[in-house]
Amino acid sequence: FNLNVMVVGESGLGKTTLLTTLFETRLQGGDSQSAVRADGDLKSTVDIKPFTADLEENGVKLRLTVIDTPGFGDYVNNSNSWKPIIDEIDGRYDQYLEAENSVNRSRIPDNRVHACLYFIEPTGHSLKPLDINVMRKLHQKVNLIPVIAKSDTLTEAELEQFKNTIRTDIAYQGIQIFQPPRYSDDDEETQAETAELVAKFPFAVIGSTELVATPDGRNVRGRQYPWGVVEVDNEEHCDFVKLRSLLVRSHLEDLREHTANALYENYRTQKMLS
Amino acid sequence: FNLNVMVVGESGLGKTTLLTTLFETRLQGGDSQSAVRADGDLKSTVDIKPFTADLEENGVKLRLTVIDTPGFGDYVNNSNSWKPIIDEIDGRYDQYLEAENSVNRSRIPDNRVHACLYFIEPTGHSLKPLDINVMRKLHQKVNLIPVIAKSDTLTEAELEQFKNTIRTDIAYQGIQIFQPPRYSDDDEETQAETAELVAKFPFAVIGSTELVATPDGRNVRGRQYPWGVVEVDNEEHCDFVKLRSLLVRSHLEDLREHTANALYENYRTQKMLS
């Protein structure tokens, strides 16, 4: 299996760190059977595109490719920030279209973007004009998954309010975000899991690959402040675990299928009609 | 005495909160003899300009006026973000010039901007193009005091590195920030205090008007996270105390004098020559 994830957001929102965190999983063991072979150094935001790592999730091998979008939203005038992103997504659809139309099309590599993580600055206020503009350009081309970046900036009360504000903005602006599909034959446990996941949208994420010691002596991936330790894998602190689970476990197939069966087909139809 | 402080920075950087924190001081007593009479509700960023509060600092009455700059940096295209800010500063200089040139000029109210707090987003990276552009437009018109907003986003190590990055950027770009003047007759204690202040530039600020309980049972102004409590007035947590001291105690006079004797005179000369 392969999964191609695009990452969009202004510089300084912790994107590079979050991706390294996604690839690494828990370094000190734990439930997930993941192992990582990274192909390069994730330290520089510029080198990241694209970056590939092989993960193993519950015995299933997964090649995760991340496509970064350096410079997005970083200029004084960001009117054209959306263009390189749309070009990247369309370019990959075109590549697939071409391969489908060729004589030998038995094993087409799927380089299409299966999910787009859109990083929202934790302002506490409404979505910015740039966020709305870009998400509206993206949402019918790719599975859009907005996340609240550096969510340790917000208290629990602020986070709850911010999630509500974002959900309201998204609904008001008609922005379609990725919805885990529900199947009539889903068992009760799956239904409950999906509902629990959706209730947490947009996910509040924190990233870190450093191991730090908590006051009660555990070694965890987290951020150490003078006033305490934020833990990446602690669901009381952020939704990182849920995000990772959605991407590489519970909805990996849905993301790929929705891209292939709906989003790509729409693109193909529009291209043929124009 | 009056002090006019302009506040510049994108929406969501905690400007409104910081100003309320500056006005309020420690609510549960403490060393400073400050009392506050606020003139309005600081909750909405739009209502804030200008906002006046009367403080009493060590028996000295001070009228603190804050001028906000709503909408700065919040658009997709921020090429003209600087204009309303420069117009505001120039307009106040013009007002003073006019009053100086009038017949009755015995007691001119000083509405000039004595200090400009420029809020820097805690990205961990270099200054943004917008920050550099705007600070370069401001620095010769007003006492420029850049501050790192929401500094509880950064760990101690990140904050140290970020301050160095900002200081390097500022020097490289030739941006002049407010320098506390040193006088040859300053006593050793004053010299040490000034040096200590300057060593902390740019100040890392956190704002809060909520009283929260620390794990060791103190009630403090701060932010309560699941992993700990950040304290506004704790100098181990941020430089709020130093910022407040610079503005309303140790360098109040320097800010007003430098505005009157240097910055305003430059403006006047340039205006008469053009």
Ligand SMILES: Nc1nc2c(ncn2[C@@H]2O[C@H](COP(=O)(O)OP(=O)(O)O)[C@@H](O)[C@H]2O)c(=O)[nH]1
């Ligand atoms: N508060 C906070 N800071 C973070 C988090 N993740 C990364 N950072 C810090 O934010 C800064 C920028 O991170 P980076 O991953 O380079 O951001 P990018 O520019 O979006 O790729 C660095 O100082 C990181 O250590 C997070 O979850 N919370």
Ligand SMILES: Nc1nc2c(ncn2[C@@H]2O[C@H](COP(=O)(O)OP(=O)(O)O)[C@@H](O)[C@H]2O)c(=O)[nH]1
């Ligand atoms: N992490 C953090 N959040 C803050 C701080 N000060 C304010 N906030 C929060 O940031 C959000 C925006 O604050 P606000 O003062 O309205 O920002 P403004 O738009 O710049 O005026 C609110 O949720 C505040 O509670 C701070 O020092 N640190």
